[in-house]
Amino acid sequence: MHSRQKKGFPVSVLCEEALCRHIRGRTGIVIQDHQLENLRETISEICDKFGYASGEEFFDFLQQCEQYVPELEWLISRITVGETYFFRDQSQMDYLRLNWLPEIINRKREKGEKTLRIWSAGCSSGQELYSIAIMLHNALPDMESWTLHLLGTDINTDGLSRAIRGEYGEWSFRATDENIRRQHFIHKSHNQYKIKPQFRSMAKFSFLNLADDSYPSIMTETHAMDLILCRNVFIYFDGSMTMNVLKKFTNCLAPEGRLLLGASDMMPTAVDGLEFSEWGGMFYYRRADEKYSPQPLIKMPRKPQAITLPDTPSAPQLAAAERAEKLTPVSAAPVPAAPAEPKSIDTRIRELLREERWSEAIAAITQYMDIHGETSAMLQHRAKALSNRGESMQAVQLCQRSIELDPLNHHTYLIMALALLELNRMQEAEAALRKVIYLNRDFIEAHFHLALLQLRLGKVKSGLKSLENALSAAGRTDPGRELHHAVGMTVGRFAEVVKNEILVYDRHYGARSAGH
Ligand SMILES: C[S@@+](CC[C@H](N)C(=O)[O-])C[C@H]1O[C@@H](n2cnc3c(N)ncnc32)[C@H](O)[C@@H]1O
Incomplete structure (x- = not known):
């Protein structure tokens, strides 16, 4: 076996190849031949810094370790390329400024829904997201009355720390109008400019590995996005990873x-659920209308007497049954369809929610409630689906109705808190989250969202404490169990998300002493 000697740390060719495969599996990043020398140097640095005798020893450790350990963080910071700058790619910026923004702003105003959700996936040190924040500032004279969610995520925690700091050198402004720099940045020192606090507070930065299944999810705040920018990230991925990420992005929209995507990224023209579109020679994807199955998902009973009610129906259930009796036309159809059992409808609704088929779930819940009346569970399900579609106001109202029927259901308070967060009703959201924790102190998701809320308000110390509470709650729970409100994410995986979140904030704010 050949082996290469670098600063005294041997790395065999086999180990090098295995490490490349490992990196690809874990992050989607394909190490190209010309990057191998850099990889070798990085392995040597890691051996030196973390005390491994050889590349093999480090690789053995990495394979066994599922967590995002400092060694992995070091490795990722060296193999990812964070090259970015403000207002990168003029044609895309023009599209957003001249076409997309005016159109969506009008549409949302007409609907009375002044919220926008924008995600820069692979945001590096944040220039892309801050460019959008500046654009919004210019496009929305009534910005104060809008709820704007600007999310930047990356796998490189160094980049995220720089994004949180929001301080940049001259090179980041190479495509930026001088007026923009003067108006929206503070000149700190020689060649260093800091984004003004109003833009800093508009953006939230988090760790998210695009190779993971942590999105779409309300937990990672990656749902119901009006715009996703994932530019110059796919150039590091292979075709199957690209398709995988595209599929998940589709469900986030x-x-x-x-x-x-970036101009040099691989851009398949046929992606299920996305329409490949063009504006002024620039290509983008538009979320295609949600597909509905041609057959009704729930077979409606033709004859009212076929409705199966629980043994002791509640008043609203009886009223609904009566309504159904009055409304259902007596059909002359020769063969009536098989009646649907309430339990099977309920199961189907849960399945639709699990599969994140929100519109179909809403239609099914409407059918259910038309027959059986409002129940706390169905109101809660409907609120969840609406919230995931970005219809937060209605979601809050439904949660309130559900709570009237069942005041001790902590899931309803959590769903309501998430919708309130979307609406920027922070105090009410905090009260709802505290209610969840009061009802169930092991509800990991509540601790996590309380932490995000506190961090968003600049309460770093309390935010970090709440993240630690989330970790402790995760420690008391089976790591293989799936979270209630994040399909596919296990408690163990979630603990990783929380640890990374702590890492990013800890690194930026130091020994947890800053903030409130
Ligand atoms: C060239 S930068 C692009 C920055 C910005 N989007 C732009 O176009 O200016 C690529 C970014 O993708 C990030 N990245 C690579 N693989 C990733 C993954 N698996 N998950 C999340 N981010 C990833 C890198 O850390 C890096 O910050």
């Missing part, structure tokens, strides 16, 4: 949502 709100109806009519847009996805923009």
Whole structure:
């Protein structure tokens, strides 16, 4: 076996190849031949810094370790390329400024829904997301009355720390109008400019590995996006990873949502659920209308007497049954369809929610409630689906109705808190999250969202404490169990998300002493 000697740390060719496969599996990043020398140097640095005798020893450790350990963080910071700058790619910026923004702003105003959700996936040190924040500032004279969610995520925690700091050198402004720099940045020192606090507070930065299944999810706040920018990230991935990520992005988009990739990224023209579109010679994806199955998902009973009610129906259930009796036309159809059992409808609704088929779930819940009346569970399900579609106001109202029927259901308070967060009703959201924790102190998701809320308000110390509470709650729970409100994410995986979140904030704010 050949082996290469670098600063005294041997790395065999086999180990090098295995490490490349490992990196690809874990992050989607394909190490090209010309990057191998850099990889070798990085392995040597890691051996030196973390005390491994050889590349093999480090690789053995890495394979056994599922967590995002400092060694892995070091490795990722060296193999990812964070090259970025403000207002990169003029044609895309023009599209957003001249076409997409005016159109969506009008549409949302007409609907009375002044919220926008934008995600920069692979945001590096944040220039892309801050460019959008500046654009929004210019496009929305009534910005104060809008709820704007700007999310930047990356796998490189160094980049995220720089994004949180928001301080940049001259080179980041190479495509930026001088006026923009003067108006929206503070000149700190020689060649260093800091984004003004109003833009800093508009953006939230988090760790998210695009190779993971942590999105779409309300937990990672990656749902119901009006716009996803994932530019110059796919160049590091292979075709199957690209398709995988595209599929997940599709499910993160709100109806009519847009996805923009980089000009050099691989851009398949046929992606299920996305329409490949063009504006002024620039290509982007538009979320295609949600597909409905041609057959009704729930077979409606033709004869009212076929409705199966629980043994002791509640008043609203009886009223609904009566309504159904009055409304259902007596059909002359020769063969009536098989009646649907309430339990099977309920199961189907849960399945639709699990599969994140929100519109179909809403239609099914409506059918259910038309027959059986409002129940706390169905109101809660409907609120969840609406919230995931970005219809937060209605979701809050439904949660309130559900709570009237069942005041001790902590899931309803959590769903309501998430919708309130979307609406920027922070105090009410905090009260709802505290209620969840009061009802169930092991509800990991509540601790996590309380932490995000506190961090968003700049309460770093309390935010970090709540993240630690989330970790402790995770420690008391079976790591293989799936989270209630994040399909596919296990408690163990979630603990990783929380640890990374702590890492990013800890690194930026130091020994947890800053903040409130
Ligand atoms: C060239 S930068 C692009 C920055 C910005 N989007 C732009 O176009 O200016 C690529 C970014 O993708 C990130 N990245 C690579 N693989 C990733 C993964 N698996 N998950 C999340 N981010 C990833 C890198 O860390 C890096 O910050």
